[in-house]
Amino acid sequence: MIYTYAFVAIAACVAIERFHNRRAKTTIVLLLAAFLAIAPRFYGNDAVFSVLADAAVYVMLALGLNIVVGFAGLLDLGYAAFFAIGAYTYGMLASPQFGLHLPFWALLFLAAALAALFGALLGAPTLRLHGDYLAIVTLGFGEIVPQIFQNLTKYTGGPNGIAALDVPTFFGHSFGASVMPYYYIALFGIAAALWISRNLRESRLGRAWMAIREDELAAKHAGIDVLRSKLAAFAIGASFSGIGGVLFAAKLALVSPDLFGFQVSVLIVSMLVLGGMGNIVGVVVGSLLLTIVNSALLPQINSLVDAAFHTTVDLSNLHFLIYGAILVGIMLFRPEGLLPNRERRAELHHAGEAAGDA
Amino acid sequence: MRSPRIAALAAILLLASPLAACSSGPAPASTTIGIGVDLPLSGADASVGTSTLDGIKLAVARANAKGVPGGFTFAVQALDDTQQGVHNPQQGASNVRTLIADDSVLAIIGPYNSNVAAAEIPITNQAGIVQISPSAVSDGLTLGKDAAMLRRANPGVNTFFRVCTTDSRQGSAAARFALDLKLKRVYIVDDNETYGLDLANVFARDFTKLGGTVLGRDHIAPDTQDFKALLLKIKGYKPDFIFFGGTTSTGGGLLRRQMFDVGMGKLAFMGGDGIPDIAEVAKKRADGTYYTVAAPNADLLPAAKRFVAAYKAKFGSDVGPYSANAYAATQVAISAIEQAIEANGKKMPTRAEVLAKIPRNAKNEVLTPIGPISFDKNGDVRKPVISLYAIRNGRSSFIEQLNLSE
Amino acid sequence: MHEFLAQLANGVELGAIYALIALGYTLVYGILELINFAHGDVYTFGSFVALGILVGLRAAGVLHGAGLILGIAAALIAAILASALLNAGIERLAYRRLRKAPRLAPLITAIGVSFMLENLIELWQGSAPVPFPNVIPNPQLHFGALEVGVQQIVVVALAIATMIALHFFVQRSKLGKAMRAVAQDRDAASLVGINVDRTIAITFLIAGALAGVAGFVGGVSFGSAWFLNGFGAGLRAFTAAVLGGIGNIAGAMLGGFLIGMLESFSTWLIGGQWSNVAVFSVLILVLVFRPSGLLGETLPEKV
Structure with a gap:
């Protein structure tokens, strides 16, 4: 079932990418939205929508990181730190931890603001660093943040984290134990993230990012405020992650530091690169694909293989091998990602490898 | 050029979808009862996860061989809760939902880790399905306000049980054992993870209460390989022994081993049920290690000996640290399901009927390799026993046991 | 005191161990501008090869007297060869096809290779730490207030000897010069007749060999090998390479020793759980004030 939904969504994305007619694209988007909104009434169960809601959170994260890496060309290897900041905002302010029970909806905005603030705080002194140096600074930040959450036991619950977070309400109606509200909120979140991403890409800021990505020095000479544009990318990208964090924490009703390690940052970067960096639709496909592999295919691979071939093999000790092989395989055969960004593709073929620091 | 590959990808996904449908839909035959399992089966926890799963498989195989009332067969449905190599509460929650969505699954064994349990309990509580953990020891899963919050969807119902001990039981028993051994001045180290930190906290509290001296405490960072910096620091405090909260692989083995590299090899070393396998890493240097286990002396329990022999015969390897617990947890679940089948006229029982048959008192307790098991109202073992073992000449030997219910 | x-x-x-691993990162980065994420796992692999040889020799009962020294040498050489070949093999199979690909494609490939190696090592050796035989006698020696173990001296001496050998190789040998030329400008180097593919392959061989030495001395020093060792050690070593100025050989050594001391002193003074925070905070601060690392040259901006 989960594969059916993933298939429909990915197929629709591929179709959107292949049609050039604006009206056709809009039609597909609307059809897909209608399908995702209505189909759950007829087909699927809690387990499926739980994975889909998680996948949707990852799509939001990937779209946020795409602004930083794909649009502005700044490699960020510590993006999970902002995810952690968002999640802990909910964990600390809507739980028995301090007896504070702020509303979910307000915390969505607060977390976005806080994540953006931390993005700017990290970015202000470090954004003038060149490509891989910036990558390692963000990596360091990504290591520091969950470690601090783990060490400050008094405030954050330490390694146990904080459990039994508040169940959100909507006009007085509690979400209860159902996963459907999270599914719909996450869908809405993706829609908003897509809309924002697209508008940003076409905006003046978006064009500034592209210019910086292609040639920072030329961009500077053309009068672009490089540092401010980069800061904006960092802060906006981080804010997506903050919102994703709140959704994630509220749905799981738990935050703990091991949920936000380096692996998560790497996972999200992999989603971008696999899907096709800079290309919004590609990023959606990449993140859906990897989440399905990670949260559905690999944990269930034994029963899948057994059912298909009537065997009883144990593949669980091969998860990393399979995951690694998927990453390597896709990169070797489609180095630009599954659905590459057309502009970048053109660059690659015209300008060779001198594409800059991305 | 681009489309054939994408078409191929689409075809793979399309092919996979009916497969998924048959695996997560109703079981192929209605005579199969699923024993759902959620454990970390890959990455860093793979070896303990796999040996724990083997304990479950053994219990299921024996129940099937013996014959299940009503002609049913049990089938293990094991899901892995690691993501990117680390046990992950989100994946655990997702796995439990998958198991619950399958109507043939009547009980869930797992998880291994406490923070995964904290994410799962609200879901199993809401679904009313029995869940028994072999190893999640954090107090708040069953006790006090924390546990009540986890059960808030269905406050009157408790579906979560564990055959292991709790941090507070084990930590306070360890404090008493240490003083019995005339060890009075301790330096406490933990791995800064759920199990280790909580165990160290309780030990520190009770050791001080009983008159011991805690000279200092330290927490280690993940992925640490060098413990000599820490040990050099501890050396200056001149403790009688080091207490370690954590497992062999989160630092226990290396810490013990490196004590010899800084001239502290003679010092006693103590920990909980996370380090019975310490000799596998520390080898001869493990001598002088004490550890506690939440079960009576294995040498005096015939069921324990039989279990160890059967396990070795089936899997050809030594029993893992939580294999016996997992076996016991599965025995309890199977016993409850079989009683429910009988009570239901040999027909498939509901999850609520299975829950009602979970042993609650001495009359219906289940005999397991870790002693007779029944649960109190919180879901903890009713007659907890903690045993102390020491490693001498590379082998574990029983020292004494403490009956906590007396 | x-x-x-x-x-x-x-x-x-x-620090000596981190420096050896950091050199591998820096050599590869210098020539390909690739963060070779699989490098830490090459180090783990070397450690396990040395461990396997030592366990085998000990079982054969030859590890005493002159046999001990020969046995240690055999384990070290085996680790060096195995890691070197593995690293070069990875380059050939996974990275070579991606020379002209977008910058991040080889990075993700490297991450994928790292996952695969970790899983393969786990299948081979299990997921629990494996004890590394205590082959080097470790009596404590006293020099005034300083007390060190023989093992420590061997580890540091071996690492420093390796670094000196590397220095002469890179500065003096023909291959070393070719490496530097390719690192500076691949196209120009190929115009003057340097075989670029071969030079890159040799760089990976050398980086792997250094990881092999590190694997051996790491096993001796920590007393165990574990399939995930490469992740933590690799992260710190990579940080060391950047701290010193990535691509700069002396910088990698300096960075390695600094990170080692930082870890030791932060554990002593503020507690082990803060050592990672300390390491990465120092890294961020250093880069804020010296954007190209301690010994790195300021990159000319591309025009």
Whole structure:
């Protein structure tokens, strides 16, 4: 079932990418939205929508990181730190931890603001660093943040984290134990993230990012405020992650530091690169694909293989091998990602490898 | 050029979808009862996860061989809760939902880790399905306000049980054992993870209460390989022994081993049920290690000996640290399901009927390799026993046991 | 004072291991501008090869007297060869096709290779730490207030000897010069007749060999090998390479020793759980004030 939904969504994305007619694209988007909104009434169960809601959170994260890496060309290897900041905002302010029970909806905005603030705080002194140096600074930040959450036991619950977070309400109606509200909120979140991403890409800021990505020095000479544009990318990208964090924490009703390690940052970067960096639709496909592999295919691979071939093999000790092989395989055969960004593709073929620091 | 590959990808996904449908839909035959399992089966926890799963498989195989009332067969449905190599509460929650969505699954064994349990309990509580953990020891899963919050969807119902001990039981028993051994001045180290930190906290509290001296405490960072910096620091405090909260692989083995590299090899070393396998890493240097286990002396329990022999015969390897617990947890679940089948006229029982048959008192307790098991109202073992073992000449030997219910 | 010196010695020992791994990152980065994420796992692999040889020789009963020294040499050489070949093999199979691909494609490939290696090593050796035989006798020696183990001296001496050998190789040998030329400008180097593919392959061989030495001395120093060792050690070593100025050989050594001492002293003074925070905070601060690392050259901006 989960594969059916993933298939429909990915197929629709591929179709959107292949049609050039604006009206056709809009039609597909609307059809897909209608399908995702209505189909759950007829087909699927809690387990499926739980994975889909998680996948949707990852799509939001990937779209946020795409602004930083794909649009502005700044490699960020510590993006999970902002995810952690968002999640802990909910964990600390809507739980028995301090007896504070702020509303979910307000915390969505607060977390976005806080994540953006931390993005700017990290970015202000470090954004003038060149490509891989910036990558390692963000990596360091990504290591520091969950470690601090783990060490400050008094405030954050330490390694146990904080459990039994508040169940959100909507006009007085509690979400209860159902996963459907999270599914719909996450869908809405993706829609908003897509809309924002697209508008940003076409905006003046978006064009500034592209210019910086292609040639920072030329961009500077053309009068672009490089540092401010980069800061904006960092802060906006981080804010997506903050919102994703709140959704994630509220749905799981738990935050703990091991949920936000380096692996998560790497996972999200992999989603971008696999899907096709800079290309919004590609990023959606990449993140859906990897989440399905990670949260559905690999944990269930034994029963899948057994059912298909009537065997009883144990593949669980091969998860990393399979995951690694998927990453390597896709990169070797489609180095630009599954659905590459057309502009970048053109660059690659015209300008060779001198594409800059991305 | 681009489309054939994408078409191929689409075809793979399309092919996979009916497969998924048959695996997560109703079981192929209605005579199969699923024993759902959620454990970390890959990455860093793979070896303990796999040996724990083997304990479950053994219990299921024996129940099937013996014959299940009503002609049913049990089938293990094991899901892995690691993501990117680390046990992950989100994946655990997702796995439990998958198991619950399958109507043939009547009980869930797992998880291994406490923070995964904290994410799962609200879901199993809401679904009313029995869940028994072999190893999640954090107090708040069953006790006090924390546990009540986890059960808030269905406050009157408790579906979560564990055959292991709790941090507070084990930590306070360890404090008493240490003083019995005339060890009075301790330096406490933990791995800064759920199990280790909580165990160290309780030990520190009770050791001080009983008159011991805690000279200092330290927490280690993940992925640490060098413990000599820490040990050099501890050396200056001149403790009688080091207490370690954590497992062999989160630092226990290396810490013990490196004590010899800084001239502290003679010092006693103590920990909980996370380090019975310490000799596998520390080898001869493990001598002088004490550890506690939440079960009576294995040498005096015939069921324990039989279990160890059967396990070795089936899997050809030594029993893992939580294999016996997992076996016991599965025995309890199977016993409850079989009683429910009988009570239901040999027909498939509901999850609520299975829950009602979970042993609650001495009359219906289940005999397991870790002693007779029944649960109190919180879901903890009713007659907890903690045993102390020491490693001498590379082998574990029983020292004494403490009956906590007396 | 006594404890300060002991922590210093421990930091130097730890730093020597990080420096050897960091050199591998820096050599590869210097020539390909690739963060070779699989490098830490090559180090783990070397450690396990040495461990396997030592366990085998010990079982055969030859590890005493002259046999001990020969056995240690055999384990070290085997680790060096195995890691070198593995690293070069990875380059050939996974990275070579991606020379002209977008910058991040090889990075993700490297991450994928790292996952695969970790899984393969786990299948081979299990997921629990495996004890590394205590082959080097470790009596404590006293030099005034300084107390060090023989093992520590061997680890540091071996690491420093390796670094000196590397220095002469890169500065003096023809291959070393070719490496530097390719690192500076691949196209120009190929115009003057340098075989670029071969030079890159040799760089990976050397980086792998260094990881092999590190695997051996790491196994001796930590007393165990574990399939995930490469992740933590690799992360710190990579940080060391950047701290020193990535692509800069002396910088990688300096960075390695600094990170080792930082880890040792932060564990002593503020507690082990803060050591990672300390390491990465220092890294961020250093880069804020010296954007190209301690010994890195300021990159000319591309025009």
